[in-house]
Amino acid sequence: MSTSPRRRPGRPTGSDGSARAAIASAARRQFSAHGFDGPSLRGIAVEAGVDPSLVKHHFGDKQRLFLTVVDLPVDYEVLLPRLLDGPDSGIGARLASTVAGLFSDEETRSRLLGLLRAASSHAEAAAVLRERITDGLLEPLAASLGRDEPRLRAAMVMSQVVGMAVARHIVELEPLAEADAEEVARLLAPVLQHYLTADLFAGAAPTVAKP
Template identity: 50%
Template sequence: MRAHSGRRPGESGTREAILAAARRQFAELGYDRTSMRQVALEAGVDPTLVSHFHGTKQQLFLEVVELPFQPADVLPALLTGDRDDAGARLAHFAIGVFESEQGRSRVVSLVRAAASEPEAARLVRDLLTREVLTPIAEGIGSDDAAYRASLVMSQIVGLIMARYIVEVEPLASRDASVIADAIAPTLQRYLTGDLT
């Protein structure tokens, strides 16, 4: 009996299997080292189906990469409260996301891909800066909100690289709440402080 190739029979979850494999590989291997063929192999489908359902590798990446939260759901909580505590709220929220397995996987995937793929870098800028950080800076009444948001972004991306990707010690093993408390004053300065 010959092995079946091509489409799985019936409603088999082929698309979902491809997306799950792609999500995992982009997170663990980064954009450059993830291949359509390897995604197909892990999903247990013919490689042509990956292209059929999802187009190019770049299109597949854009389809599976997303923030581990909806900005509209979290912005009200991040904006509620004293303006002088905005850095602490953001620091504790961000660390909470990074410390969850799903959140860390998605954010690390985004940052790894952004380091090697221009379209991924644009996506990261749009997702984090335009949809989360600039609205926070604007919402607390900061002047030059876009610039301040980009400074906050530099701190957050640097933290992701150092703690979760490169695993610089003792930063990588330090308690999450200690890290959040340590970066909060820097985020606060970037959001509301004197930048001259």
């Protein structure tokens, strides 16, 4: 009587590069659409067409998977000098154009939106957003300009970028959602310029001390 050979313990079947890529693609799409809490490892495996054990084999737990697939394809060591290459008076336009370009790329936009959705409800994702964008790029950019309050300036720039992204790509607020990327960049540029180089509190109402 013949019997089926027992599978020996070891690497899961299908544990190759194509399976890893399929899992990453499915996870990126689901995190982008549903944030951090919505997707399950099993659901991601089903979409990727692989055994759920492969998700853990390649990425470990859900948090590691998220942190891997939302990694942004941006080299800050290259991008920062490019942004600083020119007069300070044009820094807002250069940054706005860069932001618009990132959101115009489908894959990059998917990763950014997944991170934004997750950060709104999950502390770990919010920490990643701060580290990779604010701490990794915007604060060094503001500090390189030699102005006061670089951390506050970076935070204000981030508030504008996040607000634009949510309104344009998540809420799909019209007519912003259908506006041309170059038009969005032109509208965003003077605001970013102000937060990066101007007197932050110029024109602000003075604080009145309570009696």
